[in-house]
Amino acid sequence: MMKECRFYKKLDGVGRYAANTVMCELCPHCCIISEGRHGKCGSRWNFEGRLYSVVYGKPCALADDPIEKKPLNEFHPGTRCLSLSCTGCNFRCLNCQNHDISQVLPSNVDFYELSPLEIVEIAVKHHLPGIAFTYTEPLTYYEYIYDIAQEAHKRGLWNILVSAGYINPEPLKEIVSFIDAANIDLKAFSDEVYQKQCGGHLQPVLDTLLTIKEAGVHLEITNLLIPGVNDDEGMIRDMCRWLNDHGFDDCPLHFSRFFPQYRMKDSIPTPRETLYLARRIAEEEGINKVYLGNI
Ligand code: SF4
Ligand code: SF4
Incomplete structure (x- = not known):
């Protein structure tokens, strides 16, 4: 089951690019991908000049989770959801707690083969009122989410996005109309930290927060505090001030505790x-709903 990706363009005949090269336009990395290669996330492959999602229909993790584990504290508390993920992520966080599935290619793990309809049927069968796209970076399996989310809405289920929010505006605007609740990681209020710690940039994530809020989706934000990385008082204050200045004062903000893992075991x-x-x-700084997590 492979699905042709949306949001890419062919670079045939453009400048010095080899035949069949494409550019993925899903996230701000805008990977230039030559034939037979994949983008940074490992989920999108160039086959004969067309870009395919190779994780479509191949979830590597399925679980029944309390909604508070996402974390979502103010969206139907006390309910549970079907958590789903495929391999891949467009970040390289040194502290990734799910690196065994986020930083590998789909061929390196066991996976199920389940169509969007089958995913929805699993949720219905187990009386789970929502489906959460989580654990890795869901936006890298955009096409799978998109199809599941439409089927889920037809059956009255919620769609929950748990993401680092690193996506370009056009695909984001399209998918948010099918998302009912989101928890977005705001990893640090510093572009330098984003570059060093995650391999990305801050501004696209801020843009994602604004787009999700404007769309009226229930939004909660998580900031994982890592000693010596993003726990500077001034940085925390600047982040909270930005959130308040941009209308997020009533948006639940989760400060979460870091534990040493992956490439930060010595921390x-x-x-x-x-x-x-x-x-x-x-x-x-005027943030009204603050939660502490992992304590
Ligand atoms: S979604 Fe993946 S392939 Fe596309 S630009 Fe981002 S990292 Fe590259
Ligand atoms: S964004 Fe999340 S899944 Fe991706 S590398 Fe960072 S912590 Fe891991």
Whole structure:
């Protein structure tokens, strides 16, 4: 099951690009992908000059989760959802807790083969009122989400997006009309940290937050505080100030505790005091709903 991607263009005959080269326009990386190769996320492959989603219909993880685990604290609390993910991510976070599925190619893991309709039927069969696209970076399996989300709405299920929000505006605007709730990671209020820690940039994520809010989707934001990386008081204050200035004062903000893992095993867990300090700063800056996670 491979599906031709949306949001790409052929670069045949453009400048010095080899025949059959394409540019993926789904996320801000805008990968130039030559024939037989894949983009940074590992999910989108160039086959004979056409770009295909090779994870379409191949979820590597399915689970029944409480909605608070996403985390979503103010969207139908007490309910559960069908969590789903495929391999791949367009970030390279040094602290990724799901690196065994986010930083591998689909051929390196076991996966199910399930059509969008079959996914929805699993949720219905298990009386789960929503489907959460989560664990890795869902936006890299955009076409699969898009088709599942439409089927889910036909059956009255919610669609929940748990994402780092690194996507271009046009595809985002199209998918948000099928999303009922989102939790977006705001990893740091610093472009430099985004570059060093994740391999991306800050501004597209801020743009994603604004687009989701304007679309009226229920939105919660998570900021994982990592010692020495993004726990600077000034950075936390600047982030909260930006959120307040841009109308996110009533948007739930989750400060989450980091534990050493992946390429940051030598780090220390976030001291609890850092989380309490972050909450105080957020409240001082006018953020009304602050939650602490992983404590
Ligand atoms: S979605 Fe993947 S292939 Fe497309 S631009 Fe982003 S990283 Fe590259
Ligand atoms: S965005 Fe999430 S899934 Fe992707 S590398 Fe970072 S922590 Fe891992």
